[in-house]
Amino acid sequence: MKLLSYEENGKPRFGALVEHRVVDFERASAAYAKLDSSVKQLPSSVELFFDEIDELDSSARKIVAKFIEDGASDASISAPLEGLKILAPIKRPPKIICVARNYAEHAKEAGLEISPIPILFARFSNTFVADGDPIVVPKVSDSVDWEGELAIIIGKDTKGRRLSKEEAMDYVYGYSVFNDVSIRDYQFRVTQYTAGKNFRASGPFGPVIVTADEVADPHKLDIKTTLNGHVMQFANTDTMIYNIPTILEHISEFIDLEAGDVIPTGTPAGVGFKRKPPVFLKHGDVITVEIPGIGILSNPVADEA
Incomplete structure (x- = not known):
């Protein structure tokens, strides 16, 4: 299944993407x-x-099968x-734990060592940006960078x-696409990532959640990030x-995973701040992250009003 959230009359709705139509789960289940x-x-x-x-996943799958039939x-x-x-796809997940x-090539380009254990930091859900909505360049920084990533969606507590x-x-x-947009000067002026990873409108996520049964091997997926093509x-x-098993084993050592948790798994080499000269997102840009079989997440960039 491909699950998504959408807006109707100013309120969020939830359904499945089937071909080019969105099945509304609440209405379809009633029918x-x-x-x-x-x-x-x-x-x-x-x-x-x-x-x-x-209790509800099997009903969602039956609805999609019946709709196709x-x-x-x-x-x-x-x-x-x-x-x-x-x-x-999820507006308020229980947790967002980023890796x-x-x-290795990203660590190398950043001039940093490979950690002996996964490095984790938290994001906040009110930083999320939907597919097609703008990433905001804040007035306090011009060092806005991209990080295309595969995101894990947890399904059991x-x-x-x-x-x-x-x-x-x-x-x-299941899985989704994430762009861990980072405000580099805020990220690197202290040893903690929190501020640089949690600016307003800095977390593109979506457009859909693809359930795990539709992904043959999540460890054999291409990730491509394009800037203005x-x-x-x-x-x-x-x-x-x-x-993924190593990441989840490590996280569960210290905190419970919950259904709906979002875990972006890290970005490959090619970010902007280590290019010569550095390249950062600016007003008018379009940044797109594509993972075949999972989705295409594309966002314009706009200056803070």
């Missing part, structure tokens, strides 16, 4: 439950879906993707368990220093 008593009522928001994902065109429970205002310096690498992938619900980053997730 299909009359035909199949095993279909449970789905909520209008993705956050409520993840709160009860163990019926011809993927029922206008009473779906709408064309074109014209909808797409939101970040830093997870590609660990409930106090410390995961082993062998079981970690069972907790992955020019390729700035190109790598494959098979070159990550720490793979």
Whole structure:
């Protein structure tokens, strides 16, 4: 499945992308439950879906299968993707835990050592930017940089368990695209990343969540970042220093994972601040991150009003 959030009459809605239509889960579940008593009522928001994902995921899959079987065109429970205002796939995830310096070539270009354990930092959900919405260049800095990344979406609570690498992938619900836009002068003037990674409108995320069953191998995915059509980053997730099981094992050593958590897995080489001369995002630019099979996340850049 490809899950997304969108806006209708100023309120968030939640559904699945099927071909070029978005199936509204709340409306479709109400309609299909009359035909199949095993279909449970789905909520209008993705956050409520993840709160009860163990009970609701199978109903979501049945709805998508039924919609496809019926011809993927029922206008009473779906709408064309074109014209909808797409939101970040999850507006308020329980946690956003980012992985830093997870590609050797990126560590090398930054002049930094490879860490013996995954380096982690937190992002805040009110930094999210939906596909198509602008990244904002703040008045206090002109050092705005890009970082294209694969994001993991967690599908089960660990409930106090410390995961082993062998079981970690069972907790992955799906994947999305993330651009960990960084304000470099704020990031590097102290030893903590928090400020430089949490400016307003600095976290492009989306446009969809692709469930894990549709991704043959998340460790064999190309990541390409383009700036105004020019390729700035190109790598494959098979070159990550720490793979997904290692990342999840490490995080679960100290905190519980929860359904809906978002974990961007780090960026490859090709960021702007180490180019000669440095290249930073500016008003009028368009930055795009593409991961085939997962999605294309594209955002204009605008100065702070």
